[in-house]
Amino acid sequence: MAMINYSTILFPLLAAIMIYSVSANFHQDVEITWGDGRGQITNNGDLLTLSLDKSSGSGFQSKNEYLFGKIDMQIKLVAGNSAGTVTAYYLKSPGSTWDEIDFEFLGNLSGDPYTLHTNVFTQGKGDREQQFKLWFDPTIDFHTYSILWNPQRIIFLVDGIPIRVFKNNEKSGVGYPTSQPMKIYSSLWEADDWATQGGRVKIDWSNAPFSASYRSFNDQSACSRTSNATWVACDANKDSWMWTSLNNHQYGQMKWVQDEFMIYNYCTDYKRFPQGLAKECNL
Template sequence: MASSSSSSCSSSILLLMISAIVLSSVLAVVSASNFNQDFTITWGDGRAKILNNSQLLTLSLDKTSGSGFQSNNEYLFGKIDMQLKLVPGNSAGTVTAYYLSSQGSTHDEIDFEFLGNLSGDPYILHTNAKATESSNSTCGSTPLLISTLTPFSGTPNASCNFSVDGTPIREFKNAESVGVPYPKNQPMRIYSSLWNADNWATRGGLVKTDWTKAPFTASYRNFNANACIWSSGSSSCSSSSSSSSKNNAWISEQLDSTNQGRLKWVQKNYMIYNYCTDSKRFPQALPPECNMS
């Protein structure tokens, strides 16, 4: 994501513990995805690479430039998974963004932004859900790095669910009934980028990027999109699609009581900031979605 995006999600912070040993072993899983078919490298002048017979995509950042890619497909609803290994070691000043976005001045957006830190310190993760110029944020955390984004649901009580390594960290419910815009009308592409933001990313910009550690590298594997592809003005999911079929199970998927409990545990133990508790930011009244159960 371009650096201008930081303002839309800087209010939402999530603490993420990282283990390079665990990540290396998890990322060894064999993938059926093909990055050459599914994605296009969009910038970086050769700093982004597709490797290992199209099973691995890497982004790199040096003092001259970062890099990024986008999906070839647009998605309207779906469950989208990606295994992501962040910059190891001293990653202070760097940002690895992984997000969905439509286009235009009233675009919708659903974000993960991983903020680098000094060696041995945990990453911080921003989450953001934005619809038609309405920005909303909250957060949570889990001990592992594998990032699974489940942005959409096709039910009337839809929600954007964010999870990390299968553990839910945020549920952004559809609150259109109380006047809150919800990202459900604009198809989105998947984007990711690695870039320098040492003016704000680590301890509010106090810790700068150590360019002697460059190039910084993030890696991606095992992409899977169980989703409705948008093409030529229509969706690949017909109205007759059965929500009970294995491939369409995500349509009716909701957080059950077990996952609701895990979500509360994560937010109790790891959440740094929640805009729904920030009375200084909203002195008159909290946003209406904050009052939903």
């Protein structure tokens, strides 16, 4: 495999300014962007809560934007009857030809498992969904959801366990996000026309307000900036996430998750794609 030339991808954007936060604090790291008070930062910046009622949901975005990195967030999802709700947590660039890396958590009736929906968009094109049922109840406690994005691959992780890898196959004509900086976004919103069992189960507003909580945000292993002039330089020789791939044990973990808990894979959906599956599905 040819080596990536970082001087053409990354470093023209970087100033040699090393800016890492010593510890995450939501007051410093994110801003509540909508919800008219339904998003709250408490506990001296250690906890963020989004809520949804019949009038509105809520959301936040990161102050920094990122070009490659490993980013962790601990989330505790809406408890009880969460049918019709969606908690979205994702990276996204602006514009009509955006890049995006998605976690979306689709609520369900009490006692039924959440659906974890993942997707990757490049240049505004998605349709790369994989869905999973989680092997734990994500509403009882916080769990860590991580996106590792480097020039070779995107790895989705849950509590450190890889569940999906999307490889850079640009040499084969497959789009891959390499040049558009992305911010982190998260929102809690109502989507009962599709979120639960294809929209058959509607939201029960008697359970409102619904709430999801966030803590332990970590973006220290990332290239980030707060404005066009303040890129944080990333040393690819020192930042091991820049070169991370799965070892044999991690491949085994991912195979276990995909064998036992995957419920949808775009790479096997011939009915949806009668003209042929995406090119990367056969690489």
